[in-house]
Amino acid sequence: MLETLDLKARLGNKAFREAMDRLELELPILQRAVFEHDIPVLVLFEGWFASGRGDSIGQLVHHLDPRATRVHVTHASSEEDRLRPWQWRFWRCTPPRGRIAVFDRSWYYLLWNQRDEGTIDAARWERELQAVDEFERQLVEDGTALVKCWLHIGPDEQKRRLKAWAKDETQRWRVSDEDWKRQRNYPRRQALAEEMLARTNTHRGPWTLIEAEDENHRRVRVLSAVADAMRRALEQRGIHAPTPEELPDAPVAGKKLKPIVATDPLKTPPVIPKDSPLSRADLSRRLDRDEYAKRLKKGQARLRELEFLCYTKRLPVVIVFEGWDAAGKGGAIRRLTESLDPRGYKVVPFAAPTATEKAHHYLWRFWSEIPKDGHWAIFDRSWYGRVLVERVEGFAAQTEWGRAFQEINEFERSLVTHKTVVVKFWLHISPEEQLARFRRREQSPLRRHKITEEDWRNRAQWPPYLAAVTDMLRQTSTTHAPWTVVEADDKLWARAKVVETVIKAVEARL
């Protein structure tokens, strides 16, 4: 199969930009459709070492909603993994309905190496290739959209890339003796890969073979493969997701969409008490677009360096996002993660707890998501729900949310004792700005789904939320885990502040 690939394939910059512009519009539409229709999506990347898996995954996840996407990195099997069939570790990471799981290498990588190193014999190899087919068929028949990408480069190109990395001080760590050995054995490994690909190229789990020597070509092929698979899965269910052309983002001139709620339920805008930390937030802060672009670019480059430094120094980072509805959490998280290696961070969104979660202490589900050393975890809403929504809506009794301030301080102190960097953001906007954003969302065909009656109900609760936020900021801003109130009436200002605050916090600990 691999010999059919034209490794000379190139994509010019103009064609690349056009294709990417289209995919940038299309992928979010498709992702929203698979989310709404409960379709799980599993995308796996295999291929040669140094073929650009990391960059491909980065490109992909930056076009997806991080709250519905998880990246799983397949390292060599751990002790725990080896104590069970290989399927165990992968089954646990299969995406739930509506979500996307991206695998940086997978079961193929393990099998390929085991056979290459001779730790499994020919009979076991046969049996496991069969088991791979079974595993994939079970997922696909259950509704999973499965995308298998093989990134292909020739032996000369691979050698060239390894040499370039070995010369570069910041990249040298990537290349191990093992990688060089495998490079030398390219022909033997290719023969094995050929067999593996041919055997597992089923109609339920077909391979997408991608020429990966040209970056432009590879990127477009990867994003297209994922978009096509999502569209196919939708069409198989008789669902037509609109193409970018069919769904203009701008409101159609002269044609107004019906508001979700006709009159603003927040009659008199609440006054922020003088002693609230929010009163010191100057919401008139603005950043012009040029200044923003400059600072963001600089900040993102530094973030990428810091992510790598945290990895080598085994420093974990926890970043918490809380804020008013429509304050711009999603946009800020996107700018924060845009330049990061998706294998080094995860975004963990939290909504109402499930039944299983409710059967435990409220901190249980957050403990289970804390990052391991060297990794970043970004919490899109968090344990602060206990003293915000649970308090305001009465889901927690006064004694429960009352003692939560102490419990949260203790929890965060435990993280910091374990050398974790903890950064917490409250994204602050005025009630007037929130109203304007709600109304704009209502008029945008592409973003109207982001505003519901519940958001309007929450808006009516602004005064009790204001009291809750004030208490929260006062009682849980500690030396080891301080809050940063982000003035967010201007999105550009807010995003730049978020990026730069994270940089400062991490630098202070390195």
Add this chain to the structure above:
Amino acid sequence: MLETLDLKARLGNKAFREAMDRLELELPILQRAVFEHDIPVLVLFEGWFASGRGDSIGQLVHHLDPRATRVHVTHASSEEDRLRPWQWRFWRCTPPRGRIAVFDRSWYYLLWNQRDEGTIDAARWERELQAVDEFERQLVEDGTALVKCWLHIGPDEQKRRLKAWAKDETQRWRVSDEDWKRQRNYPRRQALAEEMLARTNTHRGPWTLIEAEDENHRRVRVLSAVADAMRRALEQRGIHAPTPEELPDAPVAGKKLKPIVATDPLKTPPVIPKDSPLSRADLSRRLDRDEYAKRLKKGQARLRELEFLCYTKRLPVVIVFEGWDAAGKGGAIRRLTESLDPRGYKVVPFAAPTATEKAHHYLWRFWSEIPKDGHWAIFDRSWYGRVLVERVEGFAAQTEWGRAFQEINEFERSLVTHKTVVVKFWLHISPEEQLARFRRREQSPLRRHKITEEDWRNRAQWPPYLAAVTDMLRQTSTTHAPWTVVEADDKLWARAKVVETVIKAVEARL
């Protein structure tokens, strides 16, 4: 604190038997009450090496319903554990509401060793003792009944026990050089333990110090501590759980309890088709009590040996229990596990899937519970729900349960490829016997809760279940994972057959 213990404390056999008889009645009543009232119970065992933790945990879990009990063994931290604060691994094992988690050693063991070995300094030791207090307070304030048992033996007794083990070929593996070194450092370790116990003996998490040189004394003290804690937790909520005296098991003479359902909904008992594997089950099989007692005793002793052999040879075992309602699954599981070391097996009960589980492939929740090498997992109901209840009740479409036979065979084959022993039981009773058991349960104050209207509704579905069971047995009885139909109209026969079948299956693979 430890100097207050009278290590000479002894309990005579008669007093021991009396105390145990009472606890045997009381513990299930209390467990049911904490289950019904959603109280999580966390019992941890700490103390000296060779002080009898394993035996204590065995005694405890054999008086509890294994379906609501989980045993967690705390080994030295793994790589994964060390990448996070120590609380992480323990938070994940905190019991959900209504369930009991038993810890064979815990956070104390880790801290004690770290301080003894000097891997944490005095300041960190202080900080972590504080963090222990915080962790326990958070759980207790959230409603957890926390029981902390310290099993105490003197240095001479410890030395005597280590020597005895070292001499015994079957026990020698238990004692490492590290254990001997710690034995020699008893005085220093005792001073540290004293400090640790004193610092963490809080009113929310008090220690129960138990003289553990006399087995009788230790056993009764352990079970009483757990019973007392459950009763206290109930009383704090104003709930009085009946004492054994207050709730006679036998129906009160002349006073009949109201049946849950007046008339049997199963009008005509279904006829088993001749080609069904069930038709070959001879339900007249009986075992007299003496013969049963003899065979059970012999079988249980062998099971214990086999469990240990599986552990040393790293062989995993999966045992599946399916059967008609009231066929005696619970009783059979209890006899099977009675003699086993609770640290080597787990009982995993399955009811209707949660929302999270429903968002995944139906095999997902079973994959995540498969045992690791050397351990046994007993599934009380299983993946066969797909072709039984989900088929009969229409929760799965025909295409879904139709392809499940193949999926299940593939799943079990993957387990067997990974050298797992798979044993599957269908506990078979006649409709007449089921009716008699339902009626007896209705009249038993202690067991009436085991029969609900749903059980009666299921009984009315006997004919479609019969068809489903027949298909299941035919299509999923494979060479590598055969079904055993257990004639269960006589409970003694059924239990002996279960125990002996497991023995044969495991022996065949060793």
